[in-house]
Amino acid sequence: MIPRPYTDLAFQGWCFAGERDRGESFYKAVFQAYFVDERDIGDLSVLTELAENCGLSGQDFRAALVAGTYTETVRRQSRLSRDLLGIHMVPTILSGKKRLEGFVPNLIELKAWLDAVR
Structure with missing residues (x-):
């Protein structure tokens, strides 16, 4: 939209x-x-x-x-996400110290990220 x-x-x-x-x-x-x-x-x-x-x-x-x-x-949660977690875009996926920001262009890249998280 x-x-x-x-x-x-x-x-x-x-x-x-x-x-x-x-x-x-x-x-x-x-x-x-x-x-x-x-x-x-x-x-x-x-x-x-x-x-x-x-x-x-x-x-x-x-x-x-x-x-x-x-x-x-909602404002408080947004500030928390931005200031504490460093989230500045959606989607953002956090797992420990690994982060994935924005849309993943293909499944191979997503699988590689998930494998690295494991």
Whole structure:
């Protein structure tokens, strides 16, 4: 999807879902919506629909995101990722001192990285 959407609301939605034991299902729904269905995960109505499909209250979900209930949580987690872990791009995969940043261009390179981690 071009332009790429802002993902702050999706992360806030994940916080909401996680507090209600639906974080994993919400994560998978957002992943599917963006990477497979090419939906705008920066759009509150799209996220609300996904939340409802995960068994969450759409009204409570929307209210929490509009109120900014999880804004500071997401900012704090972003700072932690950046400052403590040195993450400046996504995806970034860390395993001990080994890191893989950005998309891997081919399976051979990914396999080599995984073998080095082992």
